[in-house]
Amino acid sequence: YLPDIATCLEIDGPSHFYPIWGQEHLNKQIKADVQKAGLLLNAGFVLIRIKCLANHLSEKNKRDLVAKLIPVLTEVKTNRPKDPIGRFIEIEV
Numbered sequence: 001y002l003p004d005i006a007t008c009l010e011i012d013g014p015s016h017f018y019p020i021w022g023q024e025h026l027n028k029q030i031k032a033d034v035q036k037a038g039l040l041l042n043a044g045f046v047l048i049r050i051k052c053l054a055n056h057l058s059e060k061n062k063r064d065l066v067a068k069l070i071p072v073l074t075e076v077k078t079n080r081p082k083d084p085i086g087r088f089i090e091i092e093v
């Protein structure tokens with residue numbers, strides 16, 4: 001959570017997108033993610049969801065993430081999205 005810009009960062013690993021522990025678990029995870037995102041966005045927060053599909057973050061992946069994240073945070077700080085759809089941002093590493 002970045003209080004100065006009312007922004008939440010969420011890093012979601014493969015279990016949020018693939019049925020690693022079965023389809024039922026994935027369905028529950030997706031439902032929980034949608035509910036949480038809705039609560040945050042309707043409360044006025046920006047939500048940056050970082051999709052980390054790799055099994056682990058290598059040093060290169062970390063550098064790539066930072067390179068993608070910094071411009072997004074700068075944009076949020078200088079030109080805050082007003083509508084909930086605009087306040088939901090996804091980054092993939």
